Amino acid sequence: MDTQLIEEVIHDEQIEIDVRNAQRDLIILKYMAWRLRSILYQLDQAEKQGSEQPLPRQVQERCGRNHRIVIYRQQELLQLRSFAFVGFISKRKGVLQPEVVEAIKQTDQKLVAELVHAPSILSYSSLELPGGDWCNLVVLADSGAKMHIKNSETHIHAAHHLAHDYYKWIRLHNGTMPEGLDPVEMRLLSTKYYTFHPDQQRPSLRERTYGTRQVKEIKTRASQ
Template structure:
């Protein structure tokens, strides 16, 4: 698996991260490729740490860049815990957001400080494996979280910092976000992302809650060997009309 990963990462590194932008709200056809570009070096680093033979246990969390420093855009990978080996499946959440134009320095500073605080707080969640971020060519970011148990998501929902970020800061910082959730199948030569749901949040500062549109994937229900049409916009089985997002 490691040699396959290395070859795949070499191919991606020729175009990543300059290839990607966040697009428009429902323009999610590139997100699978974007999240895969984040996933591959993440899984390679996890595999390297799992294979480390040291007299003392590997010290975690461990922080590094996804891609080399000479790349024009920034990236970040934090490995909090190593999943059991051999890996079978992991849960994932992928986040792509479009920043508002003309953000004030105060809002940007509040977001940066909260980001640092959240990175440190995530240590306390035993289900969390990794948190990776990749800057896109339009200045926005794509993020990928890997975890071993879905209880992580409930833990994040009860986190005061996470709720402050989602309900207080996000409406003033983002126009909208796409939030993908699903499973990473790790048993093959390369890890495979299988999306289960995508939530599209639209932030309107005049409304008390963001508007939410949810789509569901046929592919996730049928399993990882099913091939669907090109682009993630063609594998939707069900939709829910725009409604107010629940807390």
């Protein structure tokens, strides 16, 4: 039996699975962008022109699922210009300690409050998915704004001290919105796939970039 051929088949199948997952995730992220745009257009004139930050909104989706939207820079979001975005979709572990669940909840609330002071963060949305998992969409003025989140002490604490005990896997998407909040034009640029293992403190990591016709795997390594 040709083991190299088997490995190539497995590798190709993994790419196909990754592409399908990314396409499904993008559909969810596009819906979240559409919902954000709808809420922006529903703001009254005072809210559109006002300086109050943030503007929190709560939407009840189908089956009673929650959709929390925090608008930080409403005037910028209404502009027809290019934005960047980060999409975060995850799967929780089957059995969770109550204190870990509460810590994740508190961390999310703290991060939302901290982002008020990051001028390039335009909005932060959290959509509850079937089964109790969540999808997050962060709209950014430019791709460099990702560093505001990555360097946040709250984010660092969650990544290093909470993620291993809470998540089974994470898909972290980076993308572009060349026509503003028009969801039709949203495009993925790259994805990081984190998988958490019981016997490893750090997750394994795969990264992929997306071209017009192909998906290119960058690397597979232990996360640092």
